Amino acid sequence: ILNVEQSPQSLHVQEGDSTNFTCSFPSSNFYALHWYRWETAKSPEALFVMTLNGDEKKKGRISATLNTKEGYSYLYIKGSQPEDSATYLCACLTGANNLFFGTGTRLTVIP
Amino acid sequence: GEEVAQTPKHLVRGEGQKAKLYCAPIKGHSYVFWYQQVLKNEFKFLISFQNENVFDETGMPKERFSAKCLPNSPCSLEIQATKLEDSAVYFCASSQNGGMEAFFGQGTRLTVV
Numbered sequence: 001i002l003n004v005e006q007s008p009q010s011l012h013v014q015e016g017d018s019t020n021f022t023c024s025f026p027s028s029n030f031y032a033l034h035w036y037r038w039e040t041a042k043s044p045e046a047l048f049v050m051t052l053n054g055d056e057k058k059k060g061r062i063s064a065t066l067n068t069k070e071g072y073s074y075l076y077i078k079g080s081q082p083e084d085s086a087t088y089l090c091a092c093l094t095g096a097n098n099l100f101f102g103t104g105t106r107l108t109v110i111p
Numbered sequence: 112g113e114e115v116a117q118t119p120k121h122l123v124r125g126e127g128q129k130a131k132l133y134c135a136p137i138k139g140h141s142y143v144f145w146y147q148q149v150l151k152n153e154f155k156f157l158i159s160f161q162n163e164n165v166f167d168e169t170g171m172p173k174e175r176f177s178a179k180c181l182p183n184s185p186c187s188l189e190i191q192a193t194k195l196e197d198s199a200v201y202f203c204a205s206s207q208n209g210g211m212e213a214f215f216g217q218g219t220r221l222t223v224v
Contacts, residue, residue: 034212043115043202044154046212089154091213098167099144099204099213101154 002026004092006102013080014110020076021105023090027071032093035064035075038104039086047075047088080109113137116185117203117216124193124223132219135185136205142166143186144213145178148200157201160186193223 005024013019025033032051036044048057053068061078077084087104094100116135124130136143145157147170159166160180171178175193180186190197200220204213 043215043217044204046214049212091154097142097161098156098159099206100156101146103150103153 002029002092002094002098002100004090004100004102006088006090006105008105009103010106010108012108012110015080015082017080018076018078019080019107020074021088021107023073023075023102025071025073025090025092025102027068029094030068030071030092031095031097033066033068033073034091034093034099035073036089036091037086038089044089075105077107080107082109082111085109115203115205115214115216117201117219118185119219120217122219122221124221126195126223127192130190130193130197130221130223132188132201132203132221133185134188134203134205134216136203137207137214140205140207140214142206142208142213143180144204144206145186145188146202146204148202148218149196149198154202157188190221193221195223197221198223 035047038044048064050066055066063076066073087106089104091099091101118133143160146154156170158168163180175191178188200218202218204215206213
């Protein structure tokens with residue numbers, strides 16, 4: 001079992017604000033880092049999969065970076081909108097092809 | 112199929128009864144993962160498969176939980192003699208290979224009364 005940590009646990013931002021949160025993972029036996037967006041009562045949906053140190057991925061207003069040497073990834077949301085309200089989960093894929101999730105950051109965007 | 116199909120959506124069992132959950136991964140996906148979601152945001156890893164072979168079952172409470180992925184059948188997660196603390200949403204996910212994104216099913220909500 002791998003210990004993947006996310007912070008903060010929850011976050012409230014005003015519409016239009018930019019925000020970011022962190023995922024920390026053990027850098028040994030690392031294979032890939034996944035970010036998922038999850039709305040309650042739905043299935044988590046993949047946002048990004050990153051594998052290389054220094055990777056940066058972007059999808060619209062959401063982007064993510066990866067530092068495998070120090071074991072962290074940041075997710076950024078630019079100009080938050082109410083529809084961005086969700087739980088953002090990161091998951092670390094080990095060399096043994098197991099996917100371990102962090103406890104998520106619950107984002108609420110206030111109109 | 113094009114999506115991960117989990118059945119049933121809801122399952123209610125009396126304490127001590129057996130519960131069996133099913134997951135049909137996306138066609139062509141070799142990897143299947145099972146997670147238990149008890150607390151709001153926590154996805155607790157239970158077990159993973161590559162095709163019909165167990166990859167890692169370190170998250171499984173072995174005394175009462177078992178899982179299978181047999182060829183040409185949905186994968187299954189079975190809980191013998193359910194306990195109240197087994198009440199959770201059980202998510203299944205599949206991926207084409209280990210390095211690619213996982214696709215999740217809608218989950219099965221198990222309520223043990």
